[in-house]
Amino acid sequence: MSLNIAIDGPAGAGKSTIAKLIAKKKNIIYVDTGAMYRAIALYILRKGTDVNDTEAISNDCKGANVTIGYEDGAQIVYLNGENVNAFLRTEEVGLTASKTSAVPAVRAQIFELQQKLAKENDCIMDGRDIGTVVLPWASPKIFLTASSEVRAKRRYDELIAKGESADLEQIKEDIEKRDYQDMHREISPLKQADDATLLDTSNMTIEQVADAVIAMCP
Ligand code: DC
Numbered sequence: 001m002s003l004n005i006a007i008d009g010p011a012g013a014g015k016s017t018i019a020k021l022i023a024k025k026k027n028i029i030y031v032d033t034g035a036m037y038r039a040i041a042l043y044i045l046r047k048g049t050d051v052n053d054t055e056a057i058s059n060d061c062k063g064a065n066v067t068i069g070y071e072d073g074a075q076i077v078y079l080n081g082e083n084v085n086a087f088l089r090t091e092e093v094g095l096t097a098s099k100t101s102a103v104p105a106v107r108a109q110i111f112e113l114q115q116k117l118a119k120e121n122d123c124i125m126d127g128r129d130i131g132t133v134v135l136p137w138a139s140p141k142i143f144l145t146a147s148s149e150v151r152a153k154r155r156y157d158e159l160i161a162k163g164e165s166a167d168l169e170q171i172k173e174d175i176e177k178r179d180y181q182d183m184h185r186e187i188s189p190l191k192q193a194d195d196a197t198l199l200d201t202s203n204m205t206i207e208q209v210a211d212a213v214i215a216m217c218p
Contacts, residue, residue, distance in 0.1 A: 001137075002118060002119065002120070002121060002122045002123065003026070003028060003122040003123070003217070003218070004118045004122075004123060004125065004135050004137065004138040004139070005019075005022065005028075005123070005124040005125070005138060005139075005140060005141075005142070005213070005217065006124075006125055006126075006130035006131040006134075006135050006138035006140075006141045006142065006193075006196070007019050007124065007125070007126040007127075007130065007141075007142045007144055007213075008126070008127060008128055008129065008130050008131050008132070008141075008142070008143055008144070008190065008192070008193070008196070009126075009128075009142075009143055009144035009145050009190075010145060010151065010175070010178075010179045010182065010183075010190060011094070011151065011155075011175050011178045011179065011182075012146070012151030012152065012154055012155050012175055013144040013145050013146050013151060013201060014144060014146065014154065014201050014206065014209065015126040015127075015144050016030075016032055016034075016126060017206055018144065018201075018206065018209050018210055018213065019032070019124045019125075019126045021206060021210045022124050022210055022213055022214060023073070023123075023124050024073070025210065025214060026122070026124070026214070026217065028121070028122040028123050028124060029070060029073075029075075029117075029121050029122070029123045029124075030073075030075060030123070030124055030125075030126075031068070031075065031114065031117050031118070031123050031124070031125040031126070032075050032126060033110065033114055033125060033126065033127035033128075033130065033134070034097065034126070034127060034128075035068075035075065035077045035085075035088055036066050036068070036077065036110045036113065036114070037097040037100070037101040037106070037110060038077075038088040038089075038093050038094065038097045039064065039066045039077045039078075039079045039084055039088065040061055040064050040066060040097070040100055040101075040106055040109070040110070041093050041094075041096035041097035041099075041100045041101075042079060042084055042087055042088065042093055042096075043060070043061070043063070043064035043079055043080075044057060044060060044061070044064075044096065044100050045092070045093065045096055047060055047063075051096050051099045051100060052099070054103050057100055057103045057105070057106065058103055058104070058105035058106075061100070061103070061105055061106045061109060062105075062109075063080075064079060064080065064109075065079070065080050065081075066078070066079060066109070066110065066113065067113070068113070068117070091171075091174055094174075094178065095174060095177070095178065098177075098178045098181045098182055099181065101128075101185075102181070102185035102186070102187065104187050107187055107188060111133075111134060114127075114130075114134045114135075115134060115135070118134075118135050118138075125138070128182055128188065128189075128190040129188035129189075129190070131143070131192075131193035131195075131196045132188070132191060132193045133188045136193075139218065140197060140213065140216035140217060141193050141195055141196035141197065142196060142197055142199055142213055142216075143192040143193070143196040143197065143198045143199070144199050144201060144209070145198065145199070145200050145201070146200060146201045146202040147202050148172055148175055148176050148179070149172065150201075150202045151175055152168060152171045152172035152175050153168065155171050155175070156168045156171050159171075197216065199212060199213075
């Protein structure tokens, strides 16, 4: 049985930063499931489909073949063979992914890819429903969170560091909107698994969080 670590939590809690660090320390792959949902959202945006039209999204997502590969340990997401990594991390794609990922046909498509990766590889996988739905067997399971103020500030600093313009209040509003959408959808809502450990990272350093997770690993 592969080593499968699950990290779930709201947007901006630090899941990907922590997961990448642990992947490196444990020499396992990092699977970023948000990027898979973002790739489908990008496909839907490019197609011009109404993001509120569930039926149209269910139909259109069939044309989006999402696969992943690794280059120097970094995950590359391919959408119908095109490397789309450079287009995935915008606020527009994130908010759209939060909507399109609530469509059952989209989740079914991504679910199989996620389970296959975990069965074939030692991995740390992050998302919203990894511990609850995708990898119920994962161990350890972590639910990572932080206050919305702290999460917004982290995103803001990230954007500023990249030389992009950013509005802290707007980011906080977007984060809270996404939290609400992710927690209140009917299918696979964001919630802590019964057997997950809650880590509030508001006042923890990245190293402290990574050490806490590694201490839980078999
Ligand atoms: O983690 P992220 O910000 O890249 O995720 C983008 C959106 O994708 C998020 O708002 C909800 C959705 N998502 C999901 O529904 N299930 C996952 N396992 C990962 C992400």
